[in-house]
Amino acid sequence: MANDYASVMSRKGEIMKKSVGIDFAKYESGSIAFDYEKMMSETGYTLEEIQKIQGAVHVGNTPIIELRNLTALARKYAKKGYGARIFVKDEASNPSGSFKARRAAVSVYHAKKHGYKGVISATSGNYGAAVASQAAMLGLKCIVVQECYDSKGRGQPEIIEKARKCEALGAEVVQLSVGPELFYKFLLLLEETGYFNASLYTPFSIAGIETLGAEISAQFRAKFGRDPDMVVATNAGGGNVTGTARGLIKAGAKTPVVGASVSLAGLHMASDGQFNKKSFTTGHTGFGIPFSSWPDRSDVPRSAARPLRYMERYVTVAQGSVFYLTEALASLEGLEKGPAGNTSLAAAFALAQDLPEDKMILVQETEYTGAGKHVQPQLSFAKSNGIEVRFGDPKDEVPGKNLILPANPGLIKTADVDMNHIRASLIKTAVKTMLPADKTPTEKDIAFLAEETRANEAFVKEVLKAVE
Numbered sequence: 439m440a441n442d443y444a445s446v447m448s449r450k451g452e453i454m455k456k457s458v459g460i461d462f463a464k465y466e467s468g469s470i471a472f473d474y475e476k477m478m479s480e481t482g483y484t485l486e487e488i489q490k491i492q493g494a495v496h497v498g499n500t501p502i503i504e505l506r507n508l509t510a511l512a513r514k515y516a517k518k519g520y521g522a523r524i525f526v527k528d529e530a531s532n533p534s535g536s537f538k539a540r541r542a543a544v545s546v547y548h549a550k551k552h553g554y555k556g557v558i559s560a561t562s563g564n565y566g567a568a569v570a571s572q573a574a575m576l577g578l579k580c581i582v583v584q585e586c587y588d589s590k591g592r593g594q595p596e597i598i599e600k601a602r603k604c605e606a607l608g609a610e611v612v613q614l615s616v617g618p619e620l621f622y623k624f625l626l627l628l629e630e631t632g633y634f635n636a637s638l639y640t641p642f643s644i645a646g647i648e649t650l651g652a653e654i655s656a657q658f659r660a661k662f663g664r665d666p667d668m669v670v671a672t673n674a675g676g677g678n679v680t681g682t683a684r685g686l687i688k689a690g691a692k693t694p695v696v697g698a699s700v701s702l703a704g705l706h707m708a709s710d711g712q713f714n715k716k717s718f719t720t721g722h723t724g725f726g727i728p729f730s731s732w733p734d735r736s737d738v739p740r741s742a743a744r745p746l747r748y749m750e751r752y753v754t755v756a757q758g759s760v761f762y763l764t765e766a767l768a769s770l771e772g773l774e775k776g777p778a779g780n781t782s783l784a785a786a787f788a789l790a791q792d793l794p795e796d797k798m799i800l801v802q803e804t805e806y807t808g809a810g811k812h813v814q815p816q817l818s819f820a821k822s823n824g825i826e827v828r829f830g831d832p833k834d835e836v837p838g839k840n841l842i843l844p845a846n847p848g849l850i851k852t853a854d855v856d857m858n859h860i861r862a863s864l865i866k867t868a869v870k871t872m873l874p875a876d877k878t879p880t881e882k883d884i885a886f887l888a889e890e891t892r893a894n895e896a897f898v899k900e901v902l903k904a905v906e
């Protein structure tokens with residue numbers, strides 16, 4: 439078989455089908471709509487099955503910790519009677535140090551059950567370590583394909599840290615430079631090895647996160663007799679928000695889920711020159727905005743992560759504010775945790791100030807930290823890339839140019855992403871990419887798009903009118 443770029447890409451559909459074992463075409467309507475819930479239920483596992491699968495490999499059942507000192511600090515900057523209690527679910531206590539173990543546990547279990555000899559995942563993040571850890575437990579081979587370097591061979595400290603962790607857990611790590619090579623290499627490896635595609639975006643992966651949402655509700659009900667008033671979840675590819683919200687819904691909780699990302703506005707992720715100008719490698723708007731606006735850009739034909747269906751609000755925080763909260767968490771609460779979880783913590787610190795004192799706000803994850811993830815290597819790396827680091831007002835932060843540590847914690851704020859803008863963008867992309875040229879959207883398409891965007895049919899029709 440020819441292995442040039444175009445030939446491998448043309449075999450994409452077949453490679454995917456074989457390596458995830460899902461016939462995505464079954465759920466398509468031939469127009470824009472597809473049967474998301476049917477895909478989730480037919481190809482996934484039930485919540486109870488997943489709790490068993492995860493329990494057997496020490497995943498899940500993580501503790502919830504109340505952050506009393508950070509709550510007290512937030513109250514100093516809130517108006518009288520305001521400043522909700524802040525809690526965090528300590529997902530760092532999963533085997534590989536993050537909630538990604540929940541996703542990996544189901545994919546690796548499924549791969550083993552169906553006789554695959556190994557698993558492959560394309561990720562520069564915590565997920566690689568999670569898959570490596572689960573593969574080690576179940577005795578499968580593991581390959582992680584990572585985008586690590588710019589063209590000069592320089593790598594973000596956090597990504598290098600994660601490569602080390604994957605190797606330590608026994609994975610073979612294929613380290614690539616930034617660009618389209620990643621997907622090509624990934625497909626080629628899947629084809630050559632016949633391994634399972636432990637994609638972040640299959641129903642297995644997302645159903646694996648539902649246990650997190652269900653645990654939140656069960657733990658709060660057991661301790662306080664009710665669900666939390668708000669859950670804040672760091673958003674990148676959308677699985678975290680989707681799985682957590684679905685788990686809450688399955689538990690019967692009505693808690694609103696707020697997505698949070700670090701603002702990297704103005705930086706281009708796939709650009710060689712800007713790849714190393716960011717101080718965060720996930721949980722940022724460079725993934726969060728495009729994946730919310732169009733989830734089907736992932737490595738499977740239809741993504742099970744569809745965050746716009748589940749986010750009540752989507753907020754951003756500045757990079758320097760997350761670093762500040764990382765230190766505050768360590769020095770006030772004695773908890774040293776990593777960047778992605780602390781992104782929603784920074785958001786929650788600000789959001790808590792808008793809620794009365796008797797409300798409870800839950801940050802639904804922490805992640806482990808380590809040599810490359812710490813604040814110091816990130817700030818040194820930023821400085822070596824010509825980024826100015828100083829104290830000031832986070833609203834003056836310009837990603838890629840400066841990094842502003844708040845002069846006082848009262849300056850830590852969230853900014854709301856314009857949800858209608860994202861909704862309209864999703865609807866327009868759906869028409870452009872899914873609708874055959876000679877067709878108009880069906881009634882089913884309109885209902886589907888309303889669900890996809892958490893909007894009503896009138897909103898969808900309004901946007902469609904503008905597209906015509």
Ligand SMILES: Cc1ncc(COP(=O)(O)O)c(C=O)c1O
Nearest residue numbers: 564674675676677678720778805
């Ligand atoms: C620790 C951690 N939290 C949150 C996220 C965001 O999750 P998602 O990509 O599912 O939105 C990631 C993803 O890389 C992560 O590693």
